[in-house]
Amino acid sequence: MTNKKQPPFTGGAQPCDGCLIDRKKPASSKLWMTQFQTAQPMAAFPQLLYICAERIADPSYRYEGRFRKSEGHCLFKFTLAGEGRFRSGKKTYRLPAGRGFLCEVNDPATAYYYPEDGREPWEFVYLCFAGPAGISMTREFARKYGHVFQLPPETGYIPEIMAWQRYDRRAVRIMPAEGARIVAGLFAVLAQGRAGADKKDEAGFVLAREAQRLIQKNLQQFCNVKLLSARLGVSREHLSRVFRKETGQAPYRYIQRQKMLAACRLLKETRLTQKEIAFKMGYNVPAHFTRAFRRVMHLPPRRFRAVGMIPVQ
Numbered sequence: 001m002t003n004k005k006q007p008p009f010t011g012g013a014q015p016c017d018g019c020l021i022d023r024k025k026p027a028s029s030k031l032w033m034t035q036f037q038t039a040q041p042m043a044a045f046p047q048l049l050y051i052c053a054e055r056i057a058d059p060s061y062r063y064e065g066r067f068r069k070s071e072g073h074c075l076f077k078f079t080l081a082g083e084g085r086f087r088s089g090k091k092t093y094r095l096p097a098g099r100g101f102l103c104e105v106n107d108p109a110t111a112y113y114y115p116e117d118g119r120e121p122w123e124f125v126y127l128c129f130a131g132p133a134g135i136s137m138t139r140e141f142a143r144k145y146g147h148v149f150q151l152p153p154e155t156g157y158i159p160e161i162m163a164w165q166r167y168d169r170r171a172v173r174i175m176p177a178e179g180a181r182i183v184a185g186l187f188a189v190l191a192q193g194r195a196g197a198d199k200k201d202e203a204g205f206v207l208a209r210e211a212q213r214l215i216q217k218n219l220q221q222f223c224n225v226k227l228l229s230a231r232l233g234v235s236r237e238h239l240s241r242v243f244r245k246e247t248g249q250a251p252y253r254y255i256q257r258q259k260m261l262a263a264c265r266l267l268k269e270t271r272l273t274q275k276e277i278a279f280k281m282g283y284n285v286p287a288h289f290t291r292a293f294r295r296v297m298h299l300p301p302r303r304f305r306a307v308g309m310i311p312v313q
Helices: 132-145 157-167 176-217 225-232 236-247 251-269 274-280 286-297 301-307
Strands: 029-038 047-056 062-064 074-081 083-088 091-096 099-104 110-113 122-130 148-150 170-174
Touching: 029 157, 029 176, 047 157, 047 176, 074 083, 074 091, 074 132, 083 099, 083 122, 091 099, 099 110, 099 132, 122 132, 122 157, 122 176, 132 176, 157 170, 157 176, 170 176, 176 225, 176 236, 176 251, 225 236, 225 251, 236 251, 251 274, 251 286, 251 301, 274 286, 274 301, 286 301
Parallel strands: 029 170
Antiparallel strands: 029 047, 047 122, 062 110, 074 099, 074 122, 083 091, 083 110, 099 148
Protein backbone atom coordinates (compact mmCIF):
# COMPACT_ATOMS: atom_id res chain seq x y z
CA MET A 1 0.00 0.00 0.00
CA THR A 2 1.25 3.47 -0.81
CA ASN A 3 2.27 5.57 2.14
CA LYS A 4 0.70 8.98 1.47
CA LYS A 5 2.36 10.77 4.36
CA GLN A 6 5.97 10.91 3.31
CA PRO A 7 8.29 13.86 3.93
CA PRO A 8 9.46 15.98 1.00
CA PHE A 9 12.24 14.47 -1.03
CA THR A 10 15.40 16.35 -0.16
CA GLY A 11 18.29 13.88 -0.44
CA GLY A 12 19.89 11.38 -2.77
CA ALA A 13 20.65 11.72 -6.44
CA GLN A 14 18.54 14.32 -8.16
CA PRO A 15 16.72 12.40 -10.87
CA CYS A 16 17.12 13.21 -14.51
CA ASP A 17 15.89 10.09 -16.29
CA GLY A 18 16.20 8.52 -12.90
CA CYS A 19 19.89 8.68 -12.16
CA LEU A 20 23.17 10.39 -12.84
CA ILE A 21 23.31 13.73 -14.63
CA ASP A 22 26.03 15.03 -16.86
CA ARG A 23 26.63 18.23 -14.93
CA LYS A 24 28.15 19.91 -17.97
CA LYS A 25 24.77 19.90 -19.63
CA PRO A 26 22.23 22.62 -18.83
CA ALA A 27 19.66 21.57 -16.25
CA SER A 28 16.33 20.56 -17.71
CA SER A 29 13.12 22.23 -16.61
CA LYS A 30 11.43 19.69 -14.35
CA LEU A 31 7.72 20.14 -14.05
CA TRP A 32 7.43 17.65 -11.22
CA MET A 33 9.02 14.44 -9.96
CA THR A 34 8.11 11.63 -7.59
CA GLN A 35 10.67 9.24 -6.17
CA PHE A 36 9.75 5.72 -5.06
CA GLN A 37 11.35 3.80 -2.23
CA THR A 38 10.59 0.09 -2.45
CA ALA A 39 10.27 -1.64 0.90
CA GLN A 40 11.87 -5.07 0.99
CA PRO A 41 12.57 -5.19 -2.78
CA MET A 42 12.30 -8.55 -4.52
CA ALA A 43 14.60 -9.58 -7.37
CA ALA A 44 11.72 -11.20 -9.25
CA PHE A 45 9.88 -7.86 -9.49
CA PRO A 46 10.96 -4.77 -11.44
CA GLN A 47 11.72 -1.90 -9.06
CA LEU A 48 10.09 1.45 -9.83
CA LEU A 49 12.46 4.39 -9.23
CA TYR A 50 10.94 7.65 -10.47
CA ILE A 51 8.07 9.16 -12.36
CA CYS A 52 8.86 12.65 -13.65
CA ALA A 53 7.69 15.25 -16.14
CA GLU A 54 9.97 17.77 -17.87
CA ARG A 55 9.91 20.50 -20.47
CA ILE A 56 12.98 20.89 -22.72
CA ALA A 57 13.76 23.60 -25.25
CA ASP A 58 17.55 23.40 -25.44
CA PRO A 59 19.33 21.59 -28.32
CA SER A 60 22.19 20.72 -25.98
CA TYR A 61 19.84 18.29 -24.21
CA ARG A 62 21.18 14.96 -25.39
CA TYR A 63 21.74 11.60 -23.71
CA GLU A 64 23.69 8.75 -25.33
CA GLY A 65 23.82 5.23 -23.96
CA ARG A 66 27.50 4.83 -24.74
CA PHE A 67 28.32 7.47 -22.10
CA ARG A 68 26.11 5.95 -19.39
CA LYS A 69 27.84 2.65 -18.69
CA SER A 70 27.65 3.15 -14.93
CA GLU A 71 23.85 3.39 -14.98
CA GLY A 72 21.71 0.28 -14.97
CA HIS A 73 18.07 1.34 -15.13
CA CYS A 74 15.42 1.32 -17.85
CA LEU A 75 13.45 4.25 -19.17
CA PHE A 76 10.10 4.85 -20.81
CA LYS A 77 9.60 8.40 -22.05
CA PHE A 78 6.31 9.60 -23.55
CA THR A 79 5.81 12.89 -25.40
CA LEU A 80 2.96 15.09 -24.17
CA ALA A 81 3.67 18.10 -26.41
CA GLY A 82 6.32 19.27 -28.85
CA GLU A 83 8.70 16.74 -30.31
CA GLY A 84 11.92 14.93 -29.45
CA ARG A 85 14.15 12.41 -31.18
CA PHE A 86 15.21 8.86 -30.40
CA ARG A 87 18.01 7.01 -32.17
CA SER A 88 18.51 3.26 -32.25
CA GLY A 89 21.52 2.16 -34.25
CA LYS A 90 21.49 4.08 -37.51
CA LYS A 91 17.77 4.82 -37.44
CA THR A 92 16.33 7.99 -35.92
CA TYR A 93 12.69 8.29 -34.85
CA ARG A 94 10.59 11.38 -34.38
CA LEU A 95 8.76 11.57 -31.06
CA PRO A 96 5.69 13.78 -31.50
CA ALA A 97 2.87 13.90 -28.97
CA GLY A 98 1.43 10.43 -28.38
CA ARG A 99 4.65 8.55 -29.07
CA GLY A 100 7.23 7.23 -26.63
CA PHE A 101 10.31 5.05 -26.41
CA LEU A 102 11.56 2.28 -24.16
CA CYS A 103 15.22 1.43 -23.60
CA GLU A 104 18.02 0.65 -21.21
CA VAL A 105 19.76 3.95 -20.64
CA ASN A 106 23.21 2.38 -20.99
CA ASP A 107 22.46 0.73 -24.34
CA PRO A 108 25.33 2.07 -26.51
CA ALA A 109 23.18 1.86 -29.66
CA THR A 110 20.61 4.37 -28.37
CA ALA A 111 20.36 8.10 -27.80
CA TYR A 112 17.58 10.65 -27.27
CA TYR A 113 17.66 14.40 -27.60
CA TYR A 114 15.92 17.67 -28.36
CA PRO A 115 16.28 18.43 -32.10
CA GLU A 116 18.37 21.40 -33.18
CA ASP A 117 15.52 22.63 -35.35
CA GLY A 118 12.95 22.28 -32.58
CA ARG A 119 10.30 25.00 -32.74
CA GLU A 120 8.50 24.38 -29.49
CA PRO A 121 9.45 22.84 -26.14
CA TRP A 122 9.50 19.08 -25.84
CA GLU A 123 7.28 18.17 -22.91
CA PHE A 124 7.25 14.60 -21.69
CA VAL A 125 6.56 12.30 -18.78
CA TYR A 126 8.81 9.36 -18.04
CA LEU A 127 9.26 6.55 -15.58
CA CYS A 128 12.45 4.76 -14.58
CA PHE A 129 12.69 1.25 -13.22
CA ALA A 130 15.50 -1.16 -12.43
CA GLY A 131 16.25 -4.66 -11.23
CA PRO A 132 17.04 -7.88 -13.12
CA ALA A 133 13.37 -8.51 -13.92
CA GLY A 134 12.81 -5.03 -15.33
CA ILE A 135 15.95 -5.18 -17.46
CA SER A 136 15.06 -8.63 -18.77
CA MET A 137 11.54 -7.48 -19.65
CA THR A 138 12.86 -4.42 -21.47
CA ARG A 139 15.42 -6.37 -23.50
CA GLU A 140 12.97 -9.02 -24.61
CA PHE A 141 10.27 -6.48 -25.43
CA ALA A 142 12.68 -4.34 -27.47
CA ARG A 143 13.93 -7.40 -29.38
CA LYS A 144 10.39 -8.33 -30.36
CA TYR A 145 8.76 -4.94 -30.89
CA GLY A 146 11.53 -2.37 -31.16
CA HIS A 147 11.98 0.71 -28.99
CA VAL A 148 9.39 3.22 -30.23
CA PHE A 149 5.66 2.96 -29.58
CA GLN A 150 2.46 4.79 -30.47
CA LEU A 151 0.13 4.47 -27.52
CA PRO A 152 -3.58 3.95 -28.20
CA PRO A 153 -5.44 7.24 -27.62
CA GLU A 154 -7.95 5.54 -25.35
CA THR A 155 -5.36 4.19 -22.94
CA GLY A 156 -5.68 5.29 -19.35
CA TYR A 157 -2.08 4.53 -18.45
CA ILE A 158 -0.65 8.00 -19.05
CA PRO A 159 -3.29 9.72 -16.85
CA GLU A 160 -2.57 7.06 -14.23
CA ILE A 161 1.13 7.84 -14.04
CA MET A 162 0.50 11.58 -14.35
CA ALA A 163 -1.59 11.32 -11.19
CA TRP A 164 1.62 10.76 -9.22
CA GLN A 165 2.23 14.47 -9.61
CA ARG A 166 0.36 14.92 -6.34
CA TYR A 167 3.49 13.61 -4.58
CA ASP A 168 5.76 16.13 -6.29
CA ARG A 169 9.22 16.30 -4.67
CA ARG A 170 8.32 13.54 -2.23
CA ALA A 171 9.71 10.06 -1.66
CA VAL A 172 6.82 7.60 -1.71
CA ARG A 173 7.23 4.25 0.00
CA ILE A 174 5.69 1.36 -1.93
CA MET A 175 5.69 -2.41 -1.68
CA PRO A 176 7.40 -4.51 -4.40
CA ALA A 177 4.13 -5.71 -5.89
CA GLU A 178 2.78 -2.18 -6.33
CA GLY A 179 5.86 -1.00 -8.18
CA ALA A 180 5.78 -4.15 -10.30
CA ARG A 181 2.11 -3.50 -11.10
CA ILE A 182 2.92 -0.02 -12.43
CA VAL A 183 5.78 -1.33 -14.57
CA ALA A 184 3.77 -4.32 -15.79
CA GLY A 185 0.98 -1.91 -16.69
CA LEU A 186 3.42 -0.10 -18.96
CA PHE A 187 4.29 -3.28 -20.86
CA ALA A 188 0.60 -4.21 -21.11
CA VAL A 189 -0.31 -0.90 -22.74
CA LEU A 190 2.70 -1.03 -25.08
CA ALA A 191 1.62 -4.50 -26.18
CA GLN A 192 -1.91 -3.15 -26.69
CA GLY A 193 -0.47 -0.46 -28.93
CA ARG A 194 1.30 -3.11 -30.95
CA ALA A 195 -1.96 -5.03 -31.44
CA GLY A 196 -3.12 -2.52 -34.05
CA ALA A 197 0.15 -2.86 -35.93
CA ASP A 198 -0.11 -6.64 -35.69
CA LYS A 199 -3.53 -6.49 -37.36
CA LYS A 200 -1.98 -4.56 -40.23
CA ASP A 201 0.78 -7.16 -40.40
CA GLU A 202 -1.86 -9.89 -40.52
CA ALA A 203 -3.59 -8.15 -43.44
CA GLY A 204 -0.25 -8.05 -45.26
CA PHE A 205 0.25 -11.76 -44.61
CA VAL A 206 -3.20 -12.55 -46.03
CA LEU A 207 -2.53 -10.44 -49.13
CA ALA A 208 0.84 -12.10 -49.78
CA ARG A 209 -0.63 -15.56 -49.25
CA GLU A 210 -3.46 -14.86 -51.72
CA ALA A 211 -0.94 -13.53 -54.22
CA GLN A 212 1.07 -16.75 -53.91
CA ARG A 213 -2.09 -18.80 -54.41
CA LEU A 214 -2.97 -16.93 -57.60
CA ILE A 215 0.58 -17.27 -58.90
CA GLN A 216 0.53 -21.04 -58.40
CA LYS A 217 -2.88 -21.27 -60.03
CA ASN A 218 -1.76 -19.35 -63.10
CA LEU A 219 1.78 -20.64 -63.62
CA GLN A 220 0.97 -21.88 -67.10
CA GLN A 221 -0.41 -18.52 -68.17
CA PHE A 222 1.14 -15.14 -68.73
CA CYS A 223 1.36 -13.58 -65.27
CA ASN A 224 3.04 -10.40 -64.12
CA VAL A 225 2.82 -8.10 -61.11
CA LYS A 226 0.51 -5.63 -62.87
CA LEU A 227 -2.08 -8.30 -63.68
CA LEU A 228 -1.69 -9.89 -60.26
CA SER A 229 -2.28 -6.61 -58.40
CA ALA A 230 -5.36 -5.93 -60.55
CA ARG A 231 -6.77 -9.35 -59.61
CA LEU A 232 -6.17 -8.59 -55.96
CA GLY A 233 -7.62 -5.08 -56.15
CA VAL A 234 -4.51 -3.27 -54.89
CA SER A 235 -1.89 -1.08 -56.51
CA ARG A 236 1.23 -2.67 -57.96
CA GLU A 237 3.37 -0.62 -55.56
CA HIS A 238 1.41 -1.75 -52.51
CA LEU A 239 1.51 -5.39 -53.54
CA SER A 240 5.25 -5.23 -54.20
CA ARG A 241 5.93 -3.58 -50.85
CA VAL A 242 3.78 -6.00 -48.84
CA PHE A 243 4.93 -9.09 -50.73
CA ARG A 244 8.59 -8.24 -50.23
CA LYS A 245 8.01 -7.62 -46.51
CA GLU A 246 6.19 -10.93 -46.02
CA THR A 247 8.30 -13.20 -48.24
CA GLY A 248 11.66 -11.46 -48.47
CA GLN A 249 11.55 -11.25 -52.26
CA ALA A 250 9.93 -9.15 -54.97
CA PRO A 251 6.77 -10.66 -56.53
CA TYR A 252 8.38 -10.57 -59.98
CA ARG A 253 11.25 -12.74 -58.77
CA TYR A 254 8.83 -15.09 -57.00
CA ILE A 255 6.74 -15.52 -60.18
CA GLN A 256 9.83 -16.28 -62.23
CA ARG A 257 11.18 -18.83 -59.79
CA GLN A 258 7.87 -20.64 -59.41
CA LYS A 259 7.55 -20.88 -63.21
CA MET A 260 11.06 -22.26 -63.50
CA LEU A 261 10.43 -24.80 -60.73
CA ALA A 262 7.35 -26.00 -62.63
CA ALA A 263 9.46 -26.13 -65.79
CA CYS A 264 12.04 -28.25 -63.94
CA ARG A 265 9.39 -30.82 -63.13
CA LEU A 266 8.18 -30.90 -66.74
CA LEU A 267 11.74 -31.34 -68.00
CA LYS A 268 12.41 -34.23 -65.62
CA GLU A 269 9.02 -35.94 -65.51
CA THR A 270 7.67 -35.60 -69.08
CA ARG A 271 8.86 -36.00 -72.66
CA LEU A 272 7.62 -32.56 -73.67
CA THR A 273 10.05 -30.66 -75.84
CA GLN A 274 11.73 -27.52 -74.57
CA LYS A 275 9.57 -25.49 -76.94
CA GLU A 276 6.37 -27.10 -75.64
CA ILE A 277 7.39 -26.42 -72.04
CA ALA A 278 8.13 -22.80 -72.90
CA PHE A 279 4.60 -22.39 -74.28
CA LYS A 280 3.13 -24.09 -71.19
CA MET A 281 4.94 -21.61 -68.97
CA GLY A 282 3.42 -18.69 -70.89
CA TYR A 283 6.42 -17.87 -73.08
CA ASN A 284 5.50 -17.22 -76.70
CA VAL A 285 9.17 -16.94 -77.62
CA PRO A 286 11.16 -20.08 -76.57
CA ALA A 287 14.41 -18.11 -76.45
CA HIS A 288 12.92 -15.88 -73.73
CA PHE A 289 12.11 -18.99 -71.72
CA THR A 290 15.64 -20.34 -72.15
CA ARG A 291 17.19 -17.10 -70.91
CA ALA A 292 14.84 -16.91 -67.91
CA PHE A 293 15.46 -20.57 -67.03
CA ARG A 294 19.21 -20.16 -67.19
CA ARG A 295 19.10 -17.00 -65.06
CA VAL A 296 17.12 -18.74 -62.30
CA MET A 297 18.51 -22.30 -62.41
CA HIS A 298 22.06 -21.48 -63.63
CA LEU A 299 21.77 -24.18 -66.32
CA PRO A 300 20.15 -24.18 -69.76
CA PRO A 301 16.98 -26.33 -69.96
CA ARG A 302 18.62 -29.01 -72.12
CA ARG A 303 21.53 -29.44 -69.70
CA PHE A 304 19.19 -29.43 -66.68
CA ARG A 305 17.13 -32.25 -68.22
CA ALA A 306 20.33 -34.31 -68.51
CA VAL A 307 22.03 -33.68 -65.17
CA GLY A 308 19.99 -31.31 -63.02
CA MET A 309 18.00 -32.06 -59.87
CA ILE A 310 14.64 -30.48 -59.04
CA PRO A 311 15.15 -27.98 -56.22
CA VAL A 312 13.17 -28.40 -53.02
CA GLN A 313 11.63 -24.96 -53.51
